Amino acid sequence: MREGKLWINLREAMNRDAVYKPLFEGLFAQLRRLNPGYRPISAYGGILISSPKAQVFYHADVSETLLLHVKGVKRFRIYPPHAPWLHEPSMEGLLHKEKTEDMPFDPAWDADAATMDLTPGSFVSWPLHAPHRVENVEGLNVSITCEVVTKASLMRNAVLHANGAMRRMGLKPRSTSTQGVQALAKLAFSKAWKAGMKIAGPRKPMPKSEDTFEVDLGADTGYRDRAAA
Ligand SMILES: [Fe+2]
Known part of the structure; x- marks a missing residue:
């Protein structure tokens, strides 16, 4: 974990686990209290644990997201949620489960991004569907992600x-x-x-939930692709 390029997402750990659930509910109670009119329809919280050199490629999410950073340092880049950075057919394909969140990226767009280094205790949120990418900068990284469904x-x-x-x-x-x-x-x-x-319709899993690799701590990256195994 500390050497490879692993990125583990304990999905819904915050809203299901008996230890974390009260913290998660407390967080949203506080957000509601401090932001009159903020009424999430539902919220799910995951815990992200990732290796010091791991990264998440350019992508957009379907939910409103709030990321609270707990441990390590990660560089966050957020891009505008419209063309050329984001094309509507990409979001449509994602909502129709025909595409993964990954989308075409041009490194020149980094000049247009809001860039910030997250340290423990900081948090970040962004406009709905705004593409983003993340590079870990230092240490084992732990964050909490909140996926929120609002009326909007x-x-x-x-x-x-x-x-x-x-x-x-x-x-x-x-x-x-x-x-x-x-x-x-x-x-x-x-x-x-x-x-x-x-x-x-045809039964299809979300493209991202297919198993394509095995955790292999002997490999440089900490995993190996299933097809290549
Ligand atoms: Fe994301």
Whole structure:
């Protein structure tokens, strides 16, 4: 762990484990108290443990995210959530589970990024869908990630998901507005599409949840690819 390039995500540890759950609930109670009007619909918390030289490549997440840093130092770069840094079809593909979070990246974009080094006790959040990448700088890294669903993120994801579904039907949706009757119709359409896919669609895991490697502490990286094994 301290030598390789491992990145372990204990998903939902914060909202399921009996020891961490009260801390997680306390955190959100405090966030609600300090931010009147902040009403998350649901929140999930994971614990990230990663090697000193590990990194996370350029990607975007579907949820609102809050990262609280506990141990080590990591460099965080956040890019604007629109073209050329983020293209709507990429988010649509992600919401349709056809793509992983990884997306095309140009190193020149680092000049456009908000860059910060996180030390223990600091935290970071970013606009919904803003792409980001992370490089560990020093020591074994531990952070808590909170994935939050809000009314705004639910609506935005429903509109993009519906646009993606329409594109797959040969239509060309133009609006990504989350306001008005059209957005509400897209929310209903997105729900109907998901219900239809549940019954008739192909069963597919999220691309990222496939097992592609084995932990191997003898390897330089701490893992080896399954295909190459
Ligand atoms: Fe992320």
